[in-house]
Each structure stands twice: as C-alpha cells, then as structure tokens.
Amino acid sequence: MEKRVLGAMNQRLERLLVRSGFTKPDVRIVVRNQIYVSLGTSLVIMLVTSFSQWSLAYLAGAVIALVNFWTLARVTQSLVYDQKRGPFLLFVIFMGKMTLSGLALWWLIGVERVPHWGLITGLGTVVVNITATGLSQLGKK
Numbered sequence: 001m002e003k004r005v006l007g008a009m010n011q012r013l014e015r016l017l018v019r020s021g022f023t024k025p026d027v028r029i030v031v032r033n034q035i036y037v038s039l040g041t042s043l044v045i046m047l048v049t050s051f052s053q054w055s056l057a058y059l060a061g062a063v064i065a066l067v068n069f070w071t072l073a074r075v076t077q078s079l080v081y082d083q084k085r086g087p088f089l090l091f092v093i094f095m096g097k098m099t100l101s102g103l104a105l106w107w108l109i110g111v112e113r114v115p116h117w118g119l120i121t122g123l124g125t126v127v128v129n130i131t132a133t134g135l136s137q138l139g140k141k
Contacts, residue, residue: 024077030133034069037129038062042122057114061122064104068097069126 013035017028042059049055075093079086108114 021074022077026137027073027077029137030129031070031073033133034066034126034129037125037132038066038122041125054115054118057108057116057118058122060104060108060114061119062125063122064101065123065126068101069129071097 010032013032014028017031022028022031039062042055042062045058046052046055071093075090079090082089105119108119109116
C-alpha cells in the first residue's frame, strides 16, 4: 500500500512539474526530490520540535532553497540551448534570485532574528538532495 501511495504522489507531482515547464525527465527527478527533501524534512522537524523557532527557521531556509532550486532548474533547461542570449539572461535571472534571497535572509536574520543555524540547515537541503539523487542515479545508469 505504501508503494501505491508514493507512486500516486509521484505521478501527481510529475504532472505538476510537466505543466510547470520541466521538459527534461532528469531535471524533474531532481526537482521532485528537492520538494520531498525540503517539505518532508520541514514537516517532520516541525512536528518533532512542536513548531519551535528553530524548526520554523529551518522551514524558511528550506523554502528559500526550494524556490531558488526550482527557478534555476526551470530556467537553465531552456536557456542552455540559447547560445546568444542564454548566458546573459541566466546571469540576470541568477542575480535577481540572489538579490531576492539576500533580502529574504536579511529580513529573517536581521529583522525577525530567527535562529541562524536553523536557517542554514534548511538551506542545506539542496546539498542533501543533490548528493542523494546523484548517488541513486549513479547506480541506475
């Protein structure tokens, strides 16, 4: 039964990613796993720690990481084939994302004073995802 539930969830998420413009299957796998890692670990940590400030900071970091990862994956898969405008557009989009992320982090750390280690750990979900996905794909190819 668990495999059926996970399979159905993967199919729904797969359809969402295709509708969102993720045309490459390998990119969809990495983005799907990032969604699972970011939101799944955030949910578990928040439930285990009874919605502590640290867990909310973790959630904020994980959401920032997920949004940045989603955007980078979405944009890169199409701009990589545009030899003329691709590098410039990728640079502009990257700088815009980093500026918005920097403002979000400034607000969270400087204004809201969230626990910075929770935030850093949440941002680290990208590293966990890429490592785990890369290792799992290594055995398949």
